[in-house]
Amino acid sequence: MHSIDPTLINVIIFVLAVYVGYHVVWNVTPALHTPLMAVTNAISAIVIVGAMLAAGLTHNPVGQAFGVLGVALASVNVFGGFLVTQRMLDMFRKKGGAK
Amino acid sequence: MNMSLVTMCYLVASVCFIQALKGLSNPRSARLGNAFGMAGMAIAVLTTVSVVAALREAPERGLALVAAGVVVGGAIGALLAKKVEMTKMPELVAAMHSLIGLAAVFIAVAAVTEPAAFGITVTGDYVIPSGNRIELFIGTLVGAITFSGSVIAFGKLSGKYRLRLFQGTPVTFRGQHFVNLGLAVVMVGCGIAFVVTQSWVPFIVMTAIALLLGILIIIPIGGADMPVVVSMLNSYSGWAAAGIGFSLSNPMLIIAGSLVGSSGAILSYIMCRAMNRSFFSVILGGFGAQSAAASAGSGVARPVKSGSAADAAFLMSNAESVIIVPGYGLAVARAQHALKELAEKLHDKGIKVRYAIHPVAGRMPGHMNVLLAEAEVPYDQVSEMDEINGEFGQADVALIFGANDVVNPAAKNDPASPIAGMPILDAYRAKTVIVNKRSMAAGYAGLENELFYMDKTMMVFGDAKKVIEDMAKAVE
Numbered sequence: 001m002h003s004i005d006p007t008l009i010n011v012i013i014f015v016l017a018v019y020v021g022y023h024v025v026w027n028v029t030p031a032l033h034t035p036l037m038a039v040t041n042a043i044s045a046i047v048i049v050g051a052m053l054a055a056g057l058t059h060n061p062v063g064q065a066f067g068v069l070g071v072a073l074a075s076v077n078v079f080g081g082f083l084v085t086q087r088m089l090d091m092f093r094k095k096g097g098a099k
Numbered sequence: 100m101n102m103s104l105v106t107m108c109y110l111v112a113s114v115c116f117i118q119a120l121k122g123l124s125n126p127r128s129a130r131l132g133n134a135f136g137m138a139g140m141a142i143a144v145l146t147t148v149s150v151v152a153a154l155r156e157a158p159e160r161g162l163a164l165v166a167a168g169v170v171v172g173g174a175i176g177a178l179l180a181k182k183v184e185m186t187k188m189p190e191l192v193a194a195m196h197s198l199i200g201l202a203a204v205f206i207a208v209a210a211v212t213e214p215a216a217f218g219i220t221v222t223g224d225y226v227i228p229s230g231n232r233i234e235l236f237i238g239t240l241v242g243a244i245t246f247s248g249s250v251i252a253f254g255k256l257s258g259k260y261r262l263r264l265f266q267g268t269p270v271t272f273r274g275q276h277f278v279n280l281g282l283a284v285v286m287v288g289c290g291i292a293f294v295v296t297q298s299w300v301p302f303i304v305m306t307a308i309a310l311l312l313g314i315l316i317i318i319p320i321g322g323a324d325m326p327v328v329v330s331m332l333n334s335y336s337g338w339a340a341a342g343i344g345f346s347l348s349n350p351m352l353i354i355a356g357s358l359v360g361s362s363g364a365i366l367s368y369i370m371c372r373a374m375n376r377s378f379f380s381v382i383l384g385g386f387g388a389q390s391a392a393a394s395a396g397s398g399v400a401r402p403v404k405s406g407s408a409a410d411a412a413f414l415m416s417n418a419e420s421v422i423i424v425p426g427y428g429l430a431v432a433r434a435q436h437a438l439k440e441l442a443e444k445l446h447d448k449g450i451k452v453r454y455a456i457h458p459v460a461g462r463m464p465g466h467m468n469v470l471l472a473e474a475e476v477p478y479d480q481v482s483e484m485d486e487i488n489g490e491f492g493q494a495d496v497a498l499i500f501g502a503n504d505v506v507n508p509a510a511k512n513d514p515a516s517p518i519a520g521m522p523i524l525d526a527y528r529a530k531t532v533i534v535n536k537r538s539m540a541a542g543y544a545g546l547e548n549e550l551f552y553m554d555k556t557m558m559v560f561g562d563a564k565k566v567i568e569d570m571a572k573a574v575e
Contacts, residue, residue: 007230007234007345010344010348010350010353013350013354014341014357017353017358018357018360020117020358021357021358021359021361021362022361022365024121024358025120025358025365027124028120028123028124028362029123029124029125030456030458030465030468030483031126031456031465031468031478031483032123033366033463033464033468034188034463034464034468035129035133035465036120036464036465037192037329037330037333037362037363037463037464037465039119039123040333040359041192041195041196041333042136042140043136043359044337044339044359045140045199045202046112046116046140046143046340046351046352046356047202047203047206047340047352048143048144048147049143049147049349049351049352050206050217050343050347050349050352051202051206051209052147052148052151052165053147053150053217054205054209054210054217055161055164055168056151056155056158056161056165057155057161057217058209058216059216060212060213062208062209063208063212063213063216064209066208066212067164067205067206067209068164068168069202069205070202070205070206071164071165071172072167072171072172073199073201073205074198075168075169075170075172075173075176076172076173076175076176076198077195077198077199078140078144078173079172079173079174079177080177080180080191081195082133082136082137082140083176083177083180083181084183084188085133085136086130086180087180087181088185088469088472089126089129089130090130092126092129092478093472093477093478
């Protein structure tokens, strides 16, 4: 048995993740589509992981500089995205609920 | 360093992100979902810190750089999240898409300078395997297009910059599609050259063309189509993240990116369907030109029945059920709070009050729901189009504020209409229709609206906020 090309494993993960995303997102209530967009902004900021590796593990100044910039840009989304989602969700109250 | 443990932590983070989206199926579970999202991000970041600490001798400097980036970016993000007005959410979202795109480009650049740092090659080896080069090339170009396209979308949405490219009116020129196609071919050519040679020149040229293409793709799209564009760029930012995940062979990035990518794609589809537009015609940018032609065609002034806010209040006071249709004009007039007060007064008189939301009532998917929620309208009074359309027939009064095309019966009755087939709110089926507008000006699509000329329709002209306040006074 030969070992499987890692790219193929990545493709498998990709296809399954798109499948999960498709089904989960169709279940999101239309009333919360704006918070959905804000929270996906925060989630796509997961690229911060790549930027951290660049900032922390590269030895050349170009790689480090771009890494730090990438970390800063992604952090805007991590904090901005989750906090603004929180703020919006706090507004959705039931009738007679606490103000 | 135990890489299996790291991978397990990344798996936990990925599951948290799925939970974050799953929570949004209901306002009750949504806040818990958001907490899952935050937890997932914290796990991912802390795990990566431990990776950096373990793989690098004397990691203090690198980690200090990371911390500096997080502090600066995080402070800006937190401030934006706290200060932004809800009417400006589309701009904020567009701005955040652009940041993801740019970050993806930066990471790709760093990866090309030193692939070994990302585990793409072994230490000291700068020759990237060709498979990874293809992935870097795709990640970079999607990131670059997302960045420049989102900047243009941001400008168009905010509408306060005078630069021509940031205007809501489409920018078109002869041979636009051929220019775009030509640039795309050159861009892919440079990408192939990069894959073959791994040299900087084709990489930089490719990135520059991708940035230019991002601008060129968005400028011909009119202001009315922005909800589709924002959703589409949302999708692109996810694919950019997934592309970087492929380049770095990191399953968590692939999963998170794919979730976001499919989410944006679904929202684009929903927005297109609600506007009766095919995705490709929005992207190829024909809508603006079409609507200009249609508005020029509308002609003679026809008589309408108009009344005062007090007349409208009298009709509502005698109703058993009222359905309110808020459009973006309501938000422009900042009248959501006044509307909620009016609705409460009607409710206190024993009248059943509900809100009917068209998917494109705001400037982005779900925007109107957030604007109403901000005004403390309870969400169980707010219904989506499909839920409430059947109930207009039993409603005594349909009360329409600043909405036009989304209640235009021509979409159902007139096959020749440019909006024929567009899903609408069936406000015309209510026993009485009250419409507030500032004037008889046409809507986005530039069409006459038969609803305004019906016998059972009463127009109340004036600023929405003033009119609603007068109605509320008269209801007492």
